[in-house]
Amino acid sequence: MYHYNDFDRDFLAERNAQFRAQVTRRIDGSLTEDEFKPLRLMNGLYLQLHAYMLRVAIPYGTLDSAKMRQLAMIADRWDKGYGHFTTRQNIQYNWPDLRDVPDMLDALAEVGMHAIQTSGNTIRNVTADHFAGAAADEIEDPRPVAELLRQWSTDHAEFQFLPRKFKIAITGSPNDRAVTKAHDIGLRMVRNTAGEPGFEVIVGGGLGRTPMVGKVLRDFLPKADLLPYVEAIVSVSNLLGRRDNKYKARIKITVHENGLETIRDLVEERFALLKPAFEGIDQTLLAGIEAQFAAPAFTTASVAPFKDAYHHDPVFRSWVDTNITKHRNDDYAIVSISIKAHGQTPGDATSEQMRVMADLAEEFGHDELRISHEQNVILPHVHRSHLPAIHAKLKENGLATANIGLISDIIACPGMDYCALATARSIPVAQQIATRFDELKLEHEIGDLKIKISGCINACGHHHVGHIGILGLDRAGVENYQITLGGDGTETAAIGERAGPGFAYDEIVPAIERLIYAYLDLRDNEDETFLQTYRRLGLAPFKAALYPEAKANAA
Amino acid sequence: MSKPFTPKVVTANALLEGDVVYLDQKSEWVRDLQDAEVVTDEASAELKLLEAEARGHEAVGVYLADVAVEDGMIKTTHFREAFRAKGPSNYRHGKQAELT
Numbered sequence: 001m002y003h004y005n006d007f008d009r010d011f012l013a014e015r016n017a018q019f020r021a022q023v024t025r026r027i028d029g030s031l032t033e034d035e036f037k038p039l040r041l042m043n044g045l046y047l048q049l050h051a052y053m054l055r056v057a058i059p060y061g062t063l064d065s066a067k068m069r070q071l072a073m074i075a076d077r078w079d080k081g082y083g084h085f086t087t088r089q090n091i092q093y094n095w096p097d098l099r100d101v102p103d104m105l106d107a108l109a110e111v112g113m114h115a116i117q118t119s120g121n122t123i124r125n126v127t128a129d130h131f132a133g134a135a136a137d138e139i140e141d142p143r144p145v146a147e148l149l150r151q152w153s154t155d156h157a158e159f160q161f162l163p164r165k166f167k168i169a170i171t172g173s174p175n176d177r178a179v180t181k182a183h184d185i186g187l188r189m190v191r192n193t194a195g196e197p198g199f200e201v202i203v204g205g206g207l208g209r210t211p212m213v214g215k216v217l218r219d220f221l222p223k224a225d226l227l228p229y230v231e232a233i234v235s236v237s238n239l240l241g242r243r244d245n246k247y248k249a250r251i252k253i254t255v256h257e258n259g260l261e262t263i264r265d266l267v268e269e270r271f272a273l274l275k276p277a278f279e280g281i282d283q284t285l286l287a288g289i290e291a292q293f294a295a296p297a298f299t300t301a302s303v304a305p306f307k308d309a310y311h312h313d314p315v316f317r318s319w320v321d322t323n324i325t326k327h328r329n330d331d332y333a334i335v336s337i338s339i340k341a342h343g344q345t346p347g348d349a350t351s352e353q354m355r356v357m358a359d360l361a362e363e364f365g366h367d368e369l370r371i372s373h374e375q376n377v378i379l380p381h382v383h384r385s386h387l388p389a390i391h392a393k394l395k396e397n398g399l400a401t402a403n404i405g406l407i408s409d410i411i412a413c414p415g416m417d418y419c420a421l422a423t424a425r426s427i428p429v430a431q432q433i434a435t436r437f438d439e440l441k442l443e444h445e446i447g448d449l450k451i452k453i454s455g456c457i458n459a460c461g462h463h464h465v466g467h468i469g470i471l472g473l474d475r476a477g478v479e480n481y482q483i484t485l486g487g488d489g490t491e492t493a494a495i496g497e498r499a500g501p502g503f504a505y506d507e508i509v510p511a512i513e514r515l516i517y518a519y520l521d522l523r524d525n526e527d528e529t530f531l532q533t534y535r536r537l538g539l540a541p542f543k544a545a546l547y548p549e550a551k552a553n554a555a
Numbered sequence: 556m557s558k559p560f561t562p563k564v565v566t567a568n569a570l571l572e573g574d575v576v577y578l579d580q581k582s583e584w585v586r587d588l589q590d591a592e593v594v595t596d597e598a599s600a601e602l603k604l605l606e607a608e609a610r611g612h613e614a615v616g617v618y619l620a621d622v623a624v625e626d627g628m629i630k631t632t633h634f635r636e637a638f639r640a641k642g643p644s645n646y647r648h649g650k651q652a653e654l655t
Contacts, residue, residue: 026570027570027571029612032611033611033615033616047568047573047615047616048573049575049635049638049639050573050574050575050639050642050643050648050649050650051568051572051573051574051649052572052573080646080648094648095648097571097572097573098570098571098572098573099571345645345646416634416635416638417638417643417644417645418643425638425644427643427644427645428644428645431645474634474635477632477633477634478634479634
């Protein structure tokens with residue numbers, strides 16, 4: 001993984017010193033809140049419902065044990081002993097005191113981390129496939145390019161005051177695990193007819209109040225052209241993006257209003273100017289970064305201990321069947337650690353759990369960890385012989401829940417329990433759904449199912465691309481939950497369809513239950529997933545299950 | 556005709572901790588909704604809001620929140636204010652743990 005050089009360290013030290021002085025001046029009264037707010041947001045510090053919140057970037061979701069342990073230390077020393085992993089591969093601390101934030105940023109800098117550009121109208125944390133560098137279906141590890149984008153976008157003078165925030169996601173695999181079609185720019189690695197790797201460039205995707213699936217701007221962009229081409233896109237967005245209305249300022253609206261062809265022409269024109277101006281410096285930098293992302297030295301050992309445990313221990317077998325993904329090395333496995341034990345807050349990990357995961361990465365995982373946009377933690381490189389020991393350790397620490405990709409593996413934003421923008425709660429709805437289906441012991445029978453919950457229209461919980469999406473709203477002073485169906489965040493991306501009127505807080509879990517029983521009745525066979533059944537039959541039978549009284553009235 | 560005035564409290568978040576605060580009768584910031592001053596007429600509500608806004612070095616994001624008084628207790632009338640007065644529902648953190 002990438003390690004900071006002197007330039008990175010000096011830059012961060014200077015930024016942190018600046019922010020420390022800004023905090024001091026805010027506290028002594030020299031700065032008003034209006035003056036201070038843009039400064040704190042540039043450094044990831046929000047003021048939420050009950051407290052400040054510090055959002056720390058985990059670039060392309062990659063961590064090592066030292067970084068994870070430092071995140072745990074920060075949680076213990078300056079917060080309430082836990083952190084919340086988010087859908088954009090960040091970690092949020094919900095309870096910092098303003099006076100402590102400069103020290104927290106210095107502690108992050110010690111391990112090469114920061115909170116810069118985790119807010120504001122800038123290029124945000126570049127997110128990536130959480131299986132990058134390990135996945136069996138991968139063309140190339142996309143993280144060197146993601147790191148190049150991080151270096152280029154951090155404090156980029158031209159892009160500090162964009163019309164609106166700007167999000168980039170990247171994957172090196174044809175199977176899209178990074179929701180690239182719901183980002184301002186999505187980069188999906190593909191091969192051309194000559195077999196060379198490059199990128200399909202997708203633009204104008206996004207969720208929020210106007211959800212849109214991204215459109216292909218370039219079928220194939222040679223790898224060497226990536227940075228000037230991305231700069232050309234952001235530059236066009238910067239000029240054309242509407243600053244008169246923040247709801248129309250994202251590039252998805254710019255593409256929609258100007259047309260894809262116009263945007264393409266403008267980007268190509270700008271790219272033609274920029275490409276020679278780069279003089280190949282980006283490629284020199286990239287080569288240096290790539291060297292730091294060399295694959296770990298995979299070990300060879302017998303996988304017999306794994307096979308033995310798999311045969312004899314049903315709990316281990318269930319966990320392997322659900323939480324393990326095929327690695328590009330047959331003797332290895334990718335482990336997804338669920339931080340969604342039934343009834344727990346999706347995405348929250350205690351400092352102790354963070355340390356356990358750091359220890360496992362160091363001992364068994366070539367010192368690598370990833371955070372997924374689905375709010376789980378990944379050990380990307382594990383020799384199969386170590387899986388029984390890892391499982392045992394996870395079990396001791398409440399981390400062995402076998403639910404990856406199942407109904408209780410729910411994405412949920414913080415919602416009105418923490419967020420100042422939220423219109424309803426998300427977390428308790430997720431907790432109740434998970435608890436309910438665990439009681440029913442139906443989770444594994446239901447199979448692949450993605451429920452995603454947002455507590456407001458801004459859609460941090462990705463509800464539009466959930467197979468079942470839940471959107472919490474404030475209807476006349478009461479929490480109300482709308483259901484969307486058939487959303488998909490992968491390479492076959494689709495925006496979910498609204499099922500009908502919303503449900504009250506105490507009606508939403510029973511409604512989900514009716515929906516699931518309807519699916520179990522309707523599916524062709526046990527292998528047909530919820531999404532496949534929905535695509536085959538459409539909304540009508542699910543709607544009938546959700547609103548039985550409407551059916552009765554119509555009869 | 557304008558809507559009748561409903562009782563209000565002046566509320567904000569404390570500058571240093573970010574914690575929810577309310578103005579009391581002595582114009583001091585207090586942490587417990589029950590210690591807040593309930594304002595019952597529009598003119599004094601507006602005046603208190605202006606005064607509180609001028610104290611931006613103590614508290615941030617000042618506004619008037621609707622409340623009701625029942626049996627001598629101050630009650631919130633919107634669920635957002637209820638969460639602000641109590642804390643999150645997933646952990647016993649915030650006011651529910653800190654206020655005795």
